[in-house]
Amino acid sequence: MNLLIENAKQIVTCHTKGRKYKAGKFQSEIGLIENASIYVENGRIKWLGKKIPASIKKLNIKKIDANNKTVLPGFIDSHTHLVFAGDRANEYSMRIKGSTYEEIAKAWGGIISTVKAVRKAAKIELKKLALRRILSSVSFGVTTIEAKSGYGLDTKTEIKMLEVINELNRESPIDVYSTFLGAHAFPKDKSGSEYIDEILYEMIPLIAKRNLATYIDAFCEKNYFSVSEIKKIFKQGIRFGLVPKLHTNQFYSIGGIKAAVECGAISVDHLEVMNSKDINALRGSDTVACLLPAVSYFLDIPYTPARKLIENKIPVALATDFNPGSAMSENIQLTMSLAVQMLKMNIEETINAVTINAAAALGVSHNTGSIEPGKQGDILIFDTPGYRDIIYHFGVNQLDKVIKRGKVIN
Ligand code: NIG
Ligand code: FE
Numbered sequence: 001m002n003l004l005i006e007n008a009k010q011i012v013t014c015h016t017k018g019r020k021y022k023a024g025k026f027q028s029e030i031g032l033i034e035n036a037s038i039y040v041e042n043g044r045i046k047w048l049g050k051k052i053p054a055s056i057k058k059l060n061i062k063k064i065d066a067n068n069k070t071v072l073p074g075f076i077d078s079h080t081h082l083v084f085a086g087d088r089a090n091e092y093s094m095r096i097k098g099s100t101y102e103e104i105a106k107a108w109g110g111i112i113s114t115v116k117a118v119r120k121a122a123k124i125e126l127k128k129l130a131l132r133r134i135l136s137s138v139s140f141g142v143t144t145i146e147a148k149s150g151y152g153l154d155t156k157t158e159i160k161m162l163e164v165i166n167e168l169n170r171e172s173p174i175d176v177y178s179t180f181l182g183a184h185a186f187p188k189d190k191s192g193s194e195y196i197d198e199i200l201y202e203m204i205p206l207i208a209k210r211n212l213a214t215y216i217d218a219f220c221e222k223n224y225f226s227v228s229e230i231k232k233i234f235k236q237g238i239r240f241g242l243v244p245k246l247h248t249n250q251f252y253s254i255g256g257i258k259a260a261v262e263c264g265a266i267s268v269d270h271l272e273v274m275n276s277k278d279i280n281a282l283r284g285s286d287t288v289a290c291l292l293p294a295v296s297y298f299l300d301i302p303y304t305p306a307r308k309l310i311e312n313k314i315p316v317a318l319a320t321d322f323n324p325g326s327a328m329s330e331n332i333q334l335t336m337s338l339a340v341q342m343l344k345m346n347i348e349e350t351i352n353a354v355t356i357n358a359a360a361a362l363g364v365s366h367n368t369g370s371i372e373p374g375k376q377g378d379i380l381i382f383d384t385p386g387y388r389d390i391i392y393h394f395g396v397n398q399l400d401k402v403i404k405r406g407k408v409i410n
Contacts, residue, residue: 001406003040003377004056008066011036011048012387014073014355014370021288021360024313028348030387031370038071040377043405048371064408069400070387072351073371074143074378075332076358079245079269079290081181081323082137082147083130083161086117088324101299101326102223102251111151111185114324118151118161127164133322134172135410137330140397143174143378143404144359144368146319148217150181153195155202158182162212173409177362180207180242183218183225183233196229200236208240215266215362216242220256227255234263243363249273250295261285267317267361271304272296283312288361291353292321293338299326306343317357318350337394347391377406 015031016022022029039047039056047056091104091113104110118126130147137145147165152158162178169176182199186192207213216237220230234244244263248256250270258281260268268282269290282289289309296303309316320335321327332354339350359369368376381401382390390398402410 001040001043001377002059002061003403003406004052004059004061004063005038005066005071005379005381006052006063007035007037008071008381009068009385010034010387011038011071011371012073012351013048013372014352015372016356016365016370020365021315021357022352023315024310027310027316027352027357028346030348030351032387038371038379040406043377045371045373045375045377048373064381064401066381068385070382070384070390071371072380072382072387073355073369074380074402074404075141075354076144076362076369077137077142077319077322077332078146078267078317078358078361079292079319079321080145080147080330081150081321082133082145082330083126083149083164084114084118084151084324085121085126085129086114086324088113091325092328095299110325112188114151115153115185115187119154119157123160123164126161127167130164130168131172133330134168134174134176137322137332138174138402138410139399140331140333141380141399141402142332143402144177144362144364145174146177146179146362148179148181150184150217153182153185153187155198155206158203159206159212162207166212174404177215178213179215179217179245180204180213181217183229185219185224196232199233204236204240204242208242213242215245217245217247220246220248220254220259221250222252222254227259230256230259231263234265238263245269249278251301253278257281261287266363269319270295272302274305274308279308279312282309282314288315288317288357290317290319290361291339291343292319292327293343294327294329294335295321296342297338298328303342306339306345310345310349315357315360316345316349316353317361318353319358333390333397336391340391347388350391351387377403379403
């Protein structure tokens with residue numbers, strides 16, 4: 001698709017200057033250009049600047065007047081569980097009355113109650129529900145999304161979820177990246193070691209053979225998967241070409257970060273509970289810290305010490321963690337508002353965290369996450385005179401247009 005976006009008041013480029021991500025002080029640099037235009041050719045950004053060359057001006061292509069508007073790279077939601085059936089509104093009511101997420105998991109099932117609903121749901125139904133959620137994410141500015149399995153906990157249902165994710169990648173207007181999260185919880189119908197064997201010797205080889213996932217994830221936590229189990233699972237995943245990511249340090253610090261970094265994980269996600277050993281394990285590694293403040297808000301648990309991570313030059317990304325138990329919202333703009341208000345990240349750090357650093361959390365920052373020549377034309381136009389207003393004017397969606405590979409999709 002060819003497209004000319006003309007005369008924007010501000011273009012926030014999130015330029016990388018050739019780096020994979022932004023860390024430390026660099027995370028505050030957003031590469032602002034004022035009164036400028038962007039030309040997208042065949043879905044990729046071809047030119048960006050203040051004075052449109054005559055050769056581009058004379059082209060008979062779609063033009064968008066962005067006068068008085070603000071242009072940003074498309075947002076990237078690098079951590080979601082958007083394929084699920086049923087809901088957990090009952091659980092939510094219980095939590096409001098004082099039960100904790102962990103108590104509910106024991107008494108009502110938590111993740112396991114969604115597993116029951118997903119096992120029962122027909123594939124077509126799961127896909128219909130998930131597509132609706134993706135379109136809702138798009139309406140908040142998401143142009144690339146990640147989605148995890150993990151509500152099957154048996155080979156048949158994990159495969160069903162991954163098939164849905166792969167079909168959504170082909171059929172929805174945005175890129176959908178697939179993560180295998182078999183190690184999300186232990187199923188009730190087999191022993192722990194039987195289930196781990198099923199992950200290692202049935203699921204991983206089959207998923208790799210059918211090319212159903214890019215990443216392998218797990219939940220490293222007390223009462224879920226231990227550090228030694230995670231290492232085994234990652235080792236096997238890597239052997240079959242999957243890239244590790246990890247849910248860790250949500251409730252307890254049990255060594256998940258160190259293990260993930262040792263396995264070359266592309267991101268570690270959650271990190272609500274961090275000690276100095278965890279910070280040291282991350283510092284200087286290439287692993288992105290992906291923070292999920294909507295979980296802290298929704299479960300009323302501590303927020304991740306984002307400032308400490310940034311001070312230690314650890315690249316910080318932000319994601320929704322959209323799921324029915326711990327973060328029932330696909331609104332990435334709400335995540336951005338929480339990052340500023342509760343994590344004390346500045347507006348510029350927050351924007352980089354949902355664009356270029358989120359792309360790095362998926363290993364795709366060479367392709368998307370910034371407005372630079374050669375990158376995919378994934379672009380947002382906000383009806384605001386400046387980028388700060390997007391977060392300052394909170395709780396309101398001021399998005400005017402969502403563009404994916406040069407095509408207006410919302
Ligand atoms: O990222 N922490 C583990 N997994 C999800 C929650 C899944 C659920 O409760 O359904 C999370 O918070
Ligand atoms: Fe999650």
